[in-house]
Amino acid sequence: MAASKLPVLPLPHPTILLPGSRITLPVTNKVGEAFVELIEQSDVLPVVAAVPVASDTNHTDLANYATAARILRLVRPPGRNSRQSYLLTLHGLTRVQLLTPYVPDPDNAFVPWDVQYLPSSKEVPSRNVVDTFKNSALRLLDRLARDSGKQIRRDGYNKISGMLEDVTDARAAWMADILVGTVNASFADKLAILGTNDAEARLTLATEIFTRLVSISEVSTKIATQVEESVYKQQKEHFLRQQLAAIHKELQSLSSSSPGNLIDGRSSSSELDDDEQHEADDMADLKRRIEAMEPGSEERKMGVREWRRLKRIPQGSVENGVIRSYLEWLTAIPWPNSALEPPRALQDKSFLTAARAQLDSDHFGLEKIKKRLIEYLAVVRLKEMNAERERAAVAGTTSSPPAEAEQKTDAAEGAPAKAPVPNPRLVRKSVKGPILLFVGPPGTGKTSLGQSVAKALDRPFQRISLGGVRDEGEIRGHRRTYVASGPGLIVQAMRKAGRCDPVLLLDEIDKIGGSNFHGDPSAALLEVLDPEQNHTFNDHYINVPIDLSQVLFICTANTLETISGPLLDRCEIVQLSGYTYDEKMHIARRFLLPKQLNANGMDADHVQLTEPALMTIATQYTREAGVRSLERAIGAVVRYKAVEWAECVDAERENQDNEQKTKPKEYSPVVEESQLEAILGIARWDAEEREREERRGVVYGLVVMGQGEGGILPVETTAVPGAGRLKLTGSLGEVIKESGEIALSWVKTHAYDLLITNSRAEDPLRVPELIDIHLHLPAGAQKKDGPSVRICLPFDWGACSDEHCDDWRDHAPGRVTPVGGIKEKVLGAHRAGITKVILPWANRKDVEHDVAMEIRSVMEFVFVRTVNEALVAAFGKNTLGWRNGPVLLESRL
Incomplete structure (x- = not known):
């Protein structure tokens, strides 16, 4: 058309x-x-x-x-x-x-x-399609007429049904348009009908729509009927329970049962069916746990008040379940009372010796951390000894008879009788648990240290993972007014521990979420980790002060940068810097290799790693502060040998079954250094890696990476023809960019004294020819910032001069003003094969106190106060010619 x-x-x-x-x-x-x-x-x-x-x-x-x-x-x-x-x-x-x-x-x-x-379809639909359409449409109209609550609408549906029965086959498609537009069809269904011009196809589509609407209507009617029946059943049950409660009350008044009966108003259990008997037992157990709480305490008062509310509310109501859940949580928390007995390990005279043995058996090295933990354990032991003496003294004075004689004398003289003095409650006094914060790279044993402390103290251990927690309610709990509310992670861990003095490990505290519309979870931890406040910790769900002062909190983190200042102020920071190669060798022999052998079904006789092979794995295949990559590499070796051992055993069994006399393949449990490349592939860090960097204009700075690991940061500089400008690349932060500018200014200031220019007015980047200095820090995708590599930058003046640079392969200068993280940086330099380190003079005590003797014996440390001393240490004495003699300049870089 x-x-x-x-x-x-x-x-x-x-x-x-x-x-x-x-x-x-x-x-x-x-x-x-x-x-x-x-x-x-x-x-x-x-x-x-x-x-x-x-x-x-x-x-x-x-x-x-x-x-x-x-x-x-x-x-x-x-x-x-x-x-x-x-x-x-x-x-x-x-x-x-x-x-x-x-x-x-x-x-x-x-x-x-x-x-x-669009032209109308001239073909008349088949009789079968028309009949199917009419049947589905009549069924839908009948359903709509019955479901409609108004007589007018029911009459309208009946009228349309009459028109449908009289319609001809040729007009059936026209009737389908009218019906789909009349009933409550979806937008997509109506759009599909509009886009279908063929009459028979339109009837088929309308039949599917009507059939689906009938099914939905039937399901909705069924659900509504079930809801009405359920409501009627609940009302009937509530009415019958009210009658049953009135009957029980009358029976109780007539019976001679004691008023302290736990099952109120029930004469005997034989009158109850099984469900009611179980319900009564649960209620009785709940009441016994409330009665076991310390008299006069806040938790007992809250329990009694909620118990009375529970007795007045019918069992079928929603509030009944909410109160019962609350009472179950309230009575499951280990509240401190006189019934708490000290751990048996504290009563042992060899407690500290056993604690040292426990820590040494679980961890190698970490002497400073072990020393701090032993100090805490010694204080706990002394407090327990003092408490034993106090209990003995109180027990001796309460049994003396003068108090009774004094009361009799007062009564004889006619004075008011004094109330009998109860025996004092022998509450165990314990030291307040410190808040230890283990900070270090991954794989250095922070979590396992908490488990060792719990074993030494004979206390239950619970781990709480805080990584990704973004809701304050996860710490403090949700109030009972919310749906599906519950206590926070702290209360849940206390319930699992079953005691009021467990060891709680707050793992990954540096990865907890910040402030958002759910609250600030890190701020919610302030009360938990404050020794002066956590004796009255308030959980929103429990709503009763909980004493956390006896809990030993141990926190772990990879870095301190993401932890808020107030939260960090409440913790005692214990640094775990990493392991030396000697420590990694001992850890691999004592812990990692036996663990991997057991995990892969092997024995110590099946895999024997030689010392050179193990050292090669630690130095060339892994380079980290912890030992997780080392454990994975050892596991790969063990699995490789497991395959060989399995094949050898299978071949031997096959020869026995077939009675063959061929000699099976021999199995060698020894793993040599030469076999590692076939097992683990090409070494990631080989010994010749730094030899490719033997060129002028490359220096190495010491840095602490994002996970707390120390490492080296190469600084590359080159001079290219240009316009006398400085170009900085490598995803640098503002501090390093400023350091590059300051370093170039220092070189320009002393260019005449260093024989780079012939006059003080000359610019070394413009005389004798125009050049640009390109300063590049590799690993461009990694963000780099901080002051630790500032002193590296002036040393690259050799890139724009003709002076000969000393060999920089084994040198890594620091900055002259003091820096932090000395142990991590020195360990990173040691792992990278650096043999000489230039450090600020103010950091010499850090090297003597923190760096192990085995590292100090193989590395040379040069401590400098000024830039001139740093230049002499880097290039050698009398290598740089100063025009007017050496200039002593205090660094402000």
Whole structure:
């Protein structure tokens, strides 16, 4: 058919007008006035293209099909009220197709658009398809008539049913459009019907829609019936329980049972069925646990108050379950009382000796950490000895008879009798648990140290992972007013431990979330980790002060940078810097190799690592502060040998089964250094790695990386033709950028004294020719910032001079002013094969105190106060010629 032009009217989502249907919708005053003008210009009622849209605001996403609709009525708002809208009534005529995508015009209400009228299908649908359509439509109308609560709507559905029964096969598709537009079909279903021009296909699609709507209606009716029956059952159960409670109350008044009976109002358990008996046992157990609490304590008062509320609330109500859950949590918390006995390990005279043996058996090295833990354990032991003497003294004084004689004398003299003095409660006094914060790289044994302390103290150990916790309620708990509320992680760990003095390990405290709309979880830890406040810790769910002063908190972190200042102030920081190669060898022999043998089903006789092979794994295949990569490498070796051993055993069994006399392949348990490349591949760090960097303009600085590991940072400088500028690359921070500028300024200032220029007015970057200095720090994807490599930068002046640089392969200068992390940096230099380190003079005590003797014996440390001393230490004495003699300059870099 030929194309025509029709004004386009986008329908508001989810309205769709189908052929044969009518709709009435409000339109804006601007659109209404355009309709008035359109009607006045036409001799007959105008026709528009009603196009459905996918949303209320995006009118560009239109369907390919629309409906040619005639305007039947346009109601103007009374009194020209601009706040009210026009009411427009449309009658769908036939389907049309938009030839081009419709683009709305904000200036014009209607835009004539090219459309094509779709011809009606001339083929009559098959009788089977029409009958199926009628049956599904009649079934849906019958369901809608029964579900409708209004007589008018039921009459309308019955009228449509009569029309459906009388419709002919040729008009069935027209009836499908009317029915789909009438029933509560979805937007997608109506859009699919609009886009289907074939009569038989449209009937099939309408049958599927009606069948689905009938199924949904039946399910909804079934659910509503079940809900009504459930509500009626609950009301009936509540009424019967009220009657049963009244009967029990009357029976209790007539019976001679004691008032302290745990099962209130029940004469005997034989009168109860199984469910009621279990319920009574649970309630009795709950009451016994409340009675076991310390008299007069806050937790007992709260328990009694909630118990009385629980008795007044029916069992089937929601509040009953909430109160029971709260009482179960309240009574499960280990509240401190006189019944708490000291651990048996503290009563042993060899407690400290056993504690040292426990720490030494679990960890190699870490002498400073072990010393601090032994100090804490010694204080705990002394407090327990003092408490034993106090208990003995109190037990001797309370049994003396003068108090009774004094009371008798007062009574004889006619004075008011004094209340009997109860025996004092022998509460065990213990030292307040410190807050130890183990800071170090991954794999250095922070978590396992907490387990060792718990074993030495004979206390339960619980680990709380704080990584990724972003809700304050995870620490303090959620209030009971919230749905599915519960206590926080601290209370949950206390309940699992079963004692009020466990060892709680707060793991990954540096990775806890910051402040957000859920609160600040790191701020919630301030009360937990404050020894002066945690004796009255308030959990929002329990809402009773909980004493955490006896808990030994151990926190772990990889870095201190992400921990808030107030939280860090409450902790005692214990640094774990990493292990030397000698310590890694001992750890691998004592712990890692036996662990991997056991994990892979091997024995010590099956795998024997030689000392050179183990040292090669530690130096060339792993380079880290901890031992996790070393353990993985050893596990790979063990698994490789496990495959060989399994193949050897299988070959031997096959020879025995087949009675063959061929000699099976021999198995060698020894792993040599030469076999590691075949097992682990090419070494990641080989001995010749730094030899490729033997060139002028490359120096190495010492840094502490993001996970607390020490390492080296090469600084490369080159001179290229340019315009006398400095170029910095390598993902650098502001501090290092400023350091590069300051270093270049220092070189320019002393260029004349260092024989680089012939006069003080000359710029070394412009005389004798223009050059640029390119300063590059490799590993560009890694963010680098900090002051630790500042003194490295002036040494690269050799890149723009003709002076000979000394060999920098084994040198790593620090800065002249003091820096931190000396042990981590020295260990990183040792792992990288550095043999000479230049450090500030103020850090000499750090080297003597923190760096192990085995490292100091193989490395040379040069401590400098000034830049001149650093230059002499780096290039050698009398290597640099000063024009006016050496200049002593205190570094401010």
